[in-house]
Amino acid sequence: MNYYIMAKNSLRRNIRKQITFLITCIISSTLLFLYTTLIYNNGTVLISLPLVFGSLIFTASLGNIIMLLSFFTIYSYTSYIKLRSTEFKIMLLIGTTKNELALCLLFENLILMFVCMSIGILLGTIFSKFFFLLVINYLNFSNLGVSLSSINYMSTFEFFIIIYVIITLRTTYLLKDMHTVNNFIIIKPKKIIGKKIKLIIYLFFIITNVCFMIYQTRIGSNSYSIYTWIDCLLMIYGLVFYGNKLTPLAINKGHHFHKNIFLLIKQSATNIEKDKVFIFILACVSFLFINFNLICEYAIFIKHSVMSINELKVLRLITFLTNLLFFTISSSITYFKFQMELVNINKYFKQLYMIGITKEEFDLLIIYRLRSLFFLPCTLCAITSIILVLTMHIQHVNLNEFIIVTSYFFNIYAYKKAVRLYMESFPL
Known part of the structure; x- marks a missing residue:
C-alpha cells in the first residue's frame, strides 16, 4: 500500500x-513568529529589567503563548478527525487495519x-514590520527597528515538531477508542466515580480556604492573600456544579405548563448538566489567566515601582496580547466542541422527536445550550x-475591564x- 498516494488523495477529498x-x-504559527519577534528582536532591547523579573515575565508569557496555541491546535485537530469518523469506519469495514489508517x-x-x-x-515575516509599526506608535519609540534572527524560525519549527508528535499520539488514541463495547460498559461506574471526585474537590476547596483564612488571621495581615482566589474559585465551582440543581426543583413544581414547554425547560437543564465540566474548566482557567496578569502588574510593577513608564507599557502590551489570544482561543474551542457534537445532536433530536418535541422547539433548545x-x-x-x-482595592483595572468586554x-x-x-x- 502506497501511503503517500493514499494520503494525498485523502487530502484532496477532505479539503473542505x-x-x-x-x-x-497557520494562525498559530504566525502568532508565535510575531511574538518571538517582539521578545527576541535584535534591533532594539525593549525592556531592561533585572534578571529575575525579565526572565520570569518573558519566560512565563512565552510559555503561556505556546501552551495556548498547542491546546488550540490539538483541539482543532480532534474536531477535524471526529468529522471524518464515518469515513474511517467505512475504511475499517472494507479491510483497512487501524495501523494502516x-x-x-x-x-x-x-x-x-x-x-x-x-x-x-511567510506571513509572520511579512507582518513583522507592520506589527512593529504599531508597537512604535504605542511606545513612542522613534528608533525601534526590526531585525529577525534564527531563533524566530527555530521557535516556530520546534513548535510544529512538538505539535506533530502530540497529534500523532492523539490520532492513535482516537482510532483505538473508536466505538468499542467497553465504552458502554464503563459509563455508569465513571458517572458514580465522577460524582465522588466532584464532592472531594469541593471539600478540598473549602478546607483549603478555611486554612488560609485562619493563617491570615493569625499573622494579623489585612493585605490581599491567596484565600481570596480560592473564594472566587469556590464560587465558580458551586454555581456550575450545584447551582443548576435548583432548576429541576422549580420545574418539578411546574406541571401546569404545556407538555412541550415543560419538556423544553427540562432538556435545557439537562444540557447544562452535560456541559458543566467544560463550563467550569473554561470559567476557572479564564479567571486564573486574566487575574494572574493583573496581580503581577499590581504587586510587582505598580506597588513596588521597579520600572520605567516605557517598560511598563511593554509588559502591558504583552499582557494584553496574551489575554486577547486566550479569549480568541477559548471562543474557538467552544465552537469546535459544538462542531464535534453535531452527529450526537442529530441522534438526540430523533429521540426527542419521538416524545413530541418539534423542530422549532428543538432549535430553541440548541440556542439555549449554545448561549450557556x-x-x-x-x-x-x-x-x-x-x-x-474590589477585594484588592485596585484602581488600575482599565485594561482588565477592556479584555473582559472584548471576550464577549x-x-x-x-x-x-x-x-x-x-x-x-x-x-x-
Whole structure:
C-alpha cells in the first residue's frame, strides 16, 4: 500500500473539512513568529529589567503563548478527525487495519504541518514590520527597528515538531477508542466515580480556604492573600456544579405548563448538566489567566515601582496580547466542541422527536445550550474578577475591564458561527 498516494488523495477529498484545522495551524504559527519577534528582536532591547523579573515575565508569557496555541491546535485537530469518523469506519469495514489508517494519517499530518508552517513563517515575516509599526506608535519609540534572527524560525519549527508528535499520539488514541463495547460498559461506574471526585474537590476547596483564612488571621495581615482566589474559585465551582440543581426543583413544581414547554425547560437543564465540566474548566482557567496578569502588574510593577513608564507599557502590551489570544482561543474551542457534537445532536433530536418535541422547539433548545456554552463561562469570570478587584482595592483595572468586554465580542462572533453551522447542518 502506497501511503503517500493514499494520503494525498485523502487530502484532496477532505479539503473542505480541513479548512478550519489549516487556518488554526497557520494562525498559530504566525502568532508565535510575531511574538518571538517582539521578545527576541535584535534591533532594539525593549525592556531592561533585572534578571529575575525579565526572565520570569518573558519566560512565563512565552510559555503561556505556546501552551495556548498547542491546546488550540490539538483541539482543532480532534474536531477535524471526529468529522471524518464515518469515513474511517467505512475504511475499517472494507479491510483497512487501524495501523494502516494511522500510517496514512501520519503522512497526511506531515504534509499539513509542513504547508501550515511554511505559510505561517511567510506571513509572520511579512507582518513583522507592520506589527512593529504599531508597537512604535504605542511606545513612542522613534528608533525601534526590526531585525529577525534564527531563533524566530527555530521557535516556530520546534513548535510544529512538538505539535506533530502530540497529534500523532492523539490520532492513535482516537482510532483505538473508536466505538468499542467497553465504552458502554464503563459509563455508569465513571458517572458514580465522577460524582465522588466532584464532592472531594469541593471539600478540598473549602478546607483549603478555611486554612488560609485562619493563617491570615493569625499573622494579623489585612493585605490581599491567596484565600481570596480560592473564594472566587469556590464560587465558580458551586454555581456550575450545584447551582443548576435548583432548576429541576422549580420545574418539578411546574406541571401546569404545556407538555412541550415543560419538556423544553427540562432538556435545557439537562444540557447544562452535560456541559458543566467544560463550563467550569473554561470559567476557572479564564479567571486564573486574566487575574494572574493583573496581580503581577499590581504587586510587582505598580506597588513596588521597579520600572520605567516605557517598560511598563511593554509588559502591558504583552499582557494584553496574551489575554486577547486566550479569549480568541477559548471562543474557538467552544465552537469546535459544538462542531464535534453535531452527529450526537442529530441522534438526540430523533429521540426527542419521538416524545413530541418539534423542530422549532428543538432549535430553541440548541440556542439555549449554545448561549450557556459561550456566555456562561465569561460571565462567571467577569463576576469573580470584579469581586477580586474590589477585594484588592485596585484602581488600575482599565485594561482588565477592556479584555473582559472584548471576550464577549469574540464569543458573540463564535456563537453566531455555531448557530449558522447548526442551521446549515439541520435544515428544515
